[in-house]
Amino acid sequence: MVKESRVDVLIIGAGPSGLMCANALAVAGVDFRIIDNRPIGVAAGQADGIQPRTIEVLQSYDLAEPLLKEGAQMHLCAFYNPGPDGGIERTGRAADVTAPTARYPFKITIAQASIEALFIESLKSQGISVDRPIVPSSLEISQDPEELLDPSAYPVKVVLDRILPSGTTTEQEIVHAKFVLGADGAHSWVRKTLGFTMDGEQTDYIWGVIDFIPDTDFPDIRNRAAIHSSNGSCMIIPREGDKVRFYLQMADKDVMDPETGRIDKHKVTAENLINTARKTFYPYTVNEPKQVDWCSIYIIGQRVASKFSKHERVFISGDACHTHSPKAGQGMNASMNDTHNLAWKLAQVLRGRADISLLKTYELERQKYAQDLIDFDREFSALFSGKPRTSENQEGVTHEQFLRAFQASGGFSSGIGVHYMPSAIVDTIHQGCAPNIIIGERMLPQIFVRAADARPVEIQDMLPADTRFKLLLFAGLLTPEQLTKVRRFAEELELPTSFLQKYNYPAEGKAQSMFDIISITAGHKDDVNFLDLPPTFRTHWSKVLIDDMDVTGRLGGGAYARFGIDETEITMVVVRPDGYVGMIAPSTALESMDKYFGSFLIGKTLNP
Template identity: 90%
Template sequence: MVKESRVDVLIIGAGPSGLMCANALAGAGVDFRIVDNRPIGVPAGQADGIQPRTIEVLQSYGLAEPLLKDGAQMHLCAFYNPGPNGGIERTGRAADVTAPTARYPFKITIAQSTIEAVFIDSLKSQGIAVDRPIAPSSLEISEDAEELLNPLSYPVKVVLDHMLPSDTAPEQEIVHAKFVVGADGAHSWVRKTLGFSMDGEQSDYIWGVIDFVPDTDFPDIRNRCAIHSSNGSCMIIPREGDKVRFYLQMSDKDVMDPVTGRIDKAKVTAERLIDVARKTFYPYTVNEPKEVDWCSIYIIGQRVASKFSAKDRVFIAGDACHTHSPKAGQGMNASMNDTHNLAWKLAQVLRGRADISLLKTYELERQKYAQDLIDFDREFSALFSGKPRTSDNEEGVSHEQFLTAFQASGGFSSGIGVHYMPSAIVDTAHQACAPSIAIGQRMLPQIFVRVADARPVEIHDMLPSDTRFKLLVFVGLLTSEQLGKVGRLAEELELPTSFLQKYNHPAEGKAQSMFDIIPIAAGNKDDVNYLDIPPTFRTHWSKVLIDDTDVTGRLGGGAYERFGIDPKEITMVVVRPDGYVGMIAPSTAVESMDKYFGSFLIVRQEKP
C-alpha cells in the first residue's frame, strides 16, 4: 500500500534556495517538508560568495554571525592588465563594493557547504531535518478553479520516490500539498515537469575554476583581482583560511576533444588549470599548490525561466529559474533572495491573513529582477572575457572601460540596488514625504538611539524577517503642538475602521501579530520622555527611538535630513516583512494606508 501524506508546503531541493525557504517557514511556524535527491549536501566547490545585501538578509534571520566570523572578507579589488614586458602589471585598485549605503561594505567568501550547514543547524535546533535521498517522479495540479482559490485546499499531488540501495526499487509516497516550491537546481525536474522554458543564450566563453591553497609571489593574492592578460582572463577570489579560488579563461585547445569537438572534462585537471594560471600570471610565479579542494569547468549561459509559478500553487526558485556566470557572484545570492521574497507571502496566505493573490507578486518581482540580472551578467561577462586592449589590439577592453563598468554595476551586483516596481505591495504615491527612502528598495541602514536607555541601535536589527510589517512612525520634533498631532493620529489608528485594527491579527503560537510599530522622534535625547509617546505607538520601551547621536557623539544622528523627512510633520514608512519599503504616507493620508493593506490583507474576524 502506497503511503499518503499531507503538508502545507513541499520544498523540493535542499540547496541554498530551498534551505532559505525552509528556515523562513520554520521560523513562521508553517507546516512544511524539504526533500532532496542527494544522500548528502554539497561536499566541496559550487558557489562561495555572499553579497552585502544577502548578509543583511541573513542577519535578519539571525544567521549572519558564523559567516561573518569564519568567512574571508573582500574589501578591495585589484586590476591587472598587459604590461610592456609581455606579462601583467597592476593598473589600479578600488573598493570591491561600490554601494555607499551597504551596511556590510564587503563580500564574504566561504564554501557553499558551510553556508548550507548554517541553515541545516538552524533547522535542526527546531527539530527539522532534510528528507534524503528522495526524488519526485510525478506532479499534478488540480484544474478546479474553486479549489485553486481556496488556500485551505491541497490541489497539488506529488509522488515521491524514497531512494533505496541500488538493487531495490524505490518506495513511493503520495504527498498532497497546498503549495510546492521547486528549488531543485539548474536542471530542475519541477521546471521541466511544468513545461517552463529557459529563455536566453549560451556564450562561447569556457572557464575553469579551482579552489586551492596557493604558493605564489603574486602580491594581491588575498584581494579580489580582475586580470586581463594576453593569455586570457582570470578572476581571483580569496576564500576562508588560506584558500583561494581562480576563475581561468580556457582556450578551445585546453578543453576540447579534437575528434568530437566537444568539451572533454577529463582534460580539465588541477594540473592543467595551474598550468593555464602560470601563463596568465607571468611574470609572477604560481608553484605547485599546497592543497587542491575542487576544480571544474563551465560555459557561461544567461537564461531566465518563462514563468516562475504555475497557478500560484507551484513555484520555482533559484537556479531552477535563472542561470548566469559565477564571476559576478550572483547565483546563490539571487537564489536565496528568491525564497526570502516568497516565504513570508506563503506564511501569511496559509494563516488566512493575506489573500492568495499576494502570491502573484513573487513572479512579478523576482522574474523582472532575474531578467535585469542576466542583462547585467551578459555585459559584465563579455567585458571580462574580452581580449584586453594592447598596442596590437586597439579594439580590446581597456582598464578604464572595465573599471567604469565594474563601479557602475556596484549597486546591482551587491544586491543593494534591487528595486521592485509598483504593485499591490509597492505603492509610490507619497514618495515625496521621504525622497531618499526609495519605495520598492530595502530600508536603508541607520543608527538611532533608544530613548529609554540611550543605547545606539541599527534600524536593520529592529526589522527581523518574522513575517510582520514594520511601521516606522517618524513623529518629528515633540513640541506640545506636535504631541497633539501624534495623539490625534494614535486615536485615528485606534478606530475599528483603521488598517491597524482591521488587519492586525493577534499573535498565535509562532505566528506574530501583523504589525510591529517603531516610533522615531527628532531632537535631543536629553529632552525627550519616551512615556510622552501614546501607548498605540509605544508597544514596548525598547521600541521608542530618537534621531540623535549616542553618548560618545560618534554613532547615529542626521537621519531626518538624510531621508528628506520634515521634522514638523508625521511620516509613516511601511517596511515589508522582507525588509523592502512598501509604502510611505503622511499622517494626513491614513486612508492611503487602509487602501494599501486592504488590497492584499484579509480583515480579521473576531472569534465568537
C-alpha cells in the same frame, strides 16, 4: 499499499534557495517538508560569495554572525592588464563594493557547504531535517478553479520515490500539498515537468574554476583581483582560511575534444588549470599548490525561466529559474533572495491573513530582477572575457572601460540596488514624504539612539524577518503642538475601521501579530521622554528611538535630514517582512494606508 501524506508546503531541493525557504517557514511556524535527491549536501566547490545585501538578509534571520566570523572578507579589488614586457602589471585598485549605503561594505566568501550547514543547523535546532535521498517522479495540479483559489485546499499531488542504498527505488509516497517549491537546480525536474522554458543563450566563453591553497608571489592573492592578460582572463577570489578560488578563461584547444567538438572532462584537471594560471600570471609565479579542494569547468549560459509559478501553487526558485556566470557572485545570492521574497507571502496566505493573490507578486518581482541580472551579467561577462586592449589589439577592452562597468554595477551586484516596481505591495503615491527612502528598495541602514536607555541601535536589527510589517512612525520633534497631532493620529489608528485594527491579528503560537510599530522622534536624547507618546506608539520600551548621536558622539544622528523627512510632520514608513519599503504616507493620508493593506490582506471577522 502506497503511503499518502499531506503538507502545506513541499520544498524540492535542499540547496541554498530551498534551505532559505525552509528556515524562513520554520521560523514562521509553517507546516512544510524539504526533500533532496542527494544522500548528503555539497561537499566542496559550487558557490562561495555572499553579497552585502544577502549579509543583511541573513542578519534579519540572526544567521550572519558565523559567516562574518569565519568567511574571508573582500574589501579591495585589484586590476591587472598586459604590461610592456608581455606579462601583466597592476593598473589600479578600488573598493570591492561600490554601494555607498551598504551596511556591510564588503563581500564574504565561504564554501557553499558552510552556508548550507548554517541553515541545516538552524532547522535542526527546531527539530527539522532534510528528508533524503528522495526524488519526485510525478506532479499533478488540480484544474478546478475553486480549489486553486482556496488556500486551505491541497491541489498539488506529488509522487516521491525514496532511493535505497542499493540504488533502487521501492518506497513510494503520494504527497498532497497546498504549495510546492521547486528549488532543484539548473536542471530542475519541477521546471521541466511544468513545461517552463529557459529563455536566453549560451556564450562561447569556457571557464575553469579551482579551489586551492596557492604558493605564489602574486601580491594581490588575498584581494579580489581581475586579471586581463594576453593569455586570457582570470578572477581571483580569496576564500576562508588560506584558500583561494581562481576562475580561469580557457582556450578551446585546452579543453575541447577535437573530434567531437565538445568539452573533454578528462582534460579538466588541477594540473591543467594551474598551467593555464602560470601563463596568465606571468611574470608572477604560481608553484605547485599545497592543497587542491575542487576543480571544474563550465560554459557561461544566461537564461531566465518563462514563468516562475503555475497557478500560484507551484513555484520555482534559484538556478531552476535563472542561470548566469558565477564571476559577479550572483547565483547563490539571487537564489536565497528568491525564497526570502516568497516565504513570508506563503506564511501569511497559509495563516488566512493575506489573499492568495499576494503570491502573484513573487513572479512579478523576482522574474524582473532575474532578467535585469541576466542583462547585467551579459555585459559584465563580455567585458571580462573579452581580449584586453594592447598595441596589437586596439579593439580590445581597456582598463578604464572595465573599471567603469565594475563601479557602475556596484549597486546591482551588491544586491543593495534591488528595486521592486509598483504593485499591490509597492505603492509610491506618497514618495515625496521621505524622498531618500526609496519605495521598492530595502530600508536603509541607520543608527538611532533608544529613548529609554540611550543605547545605539541599528534600525535593520529592529526589522527581523518574522513575517510582520514594520511600521516606522517618524513622529517629528515632540513640541506640545506636535504631541497633540501625534495623539490625534493615535486615536485615528485605534478606530475599528483603521488598517491597524482591521488587519492586526494577535500572535498565535509561532505566528506573530501582523504589525510591529517603531516610533522615531527628532530631538535630543536629554530632552525626549518616551512616555509622552501615546501607548499605541510605544508598545514596548525598546520600540521608541531618537534621531540623535550616542553618548560618544560618534554613532547615529541626522536621519531626518538624510531621509528628507519633515520634523514638523508625522510620516509612516511601511517596511515589508522581507525588509523592503512598501509604502510611505503622511498621517493625513490614512486612507492611503487603509487602501494599501486592504489590497492584499484579509480583515479580521468582527464579532457582531
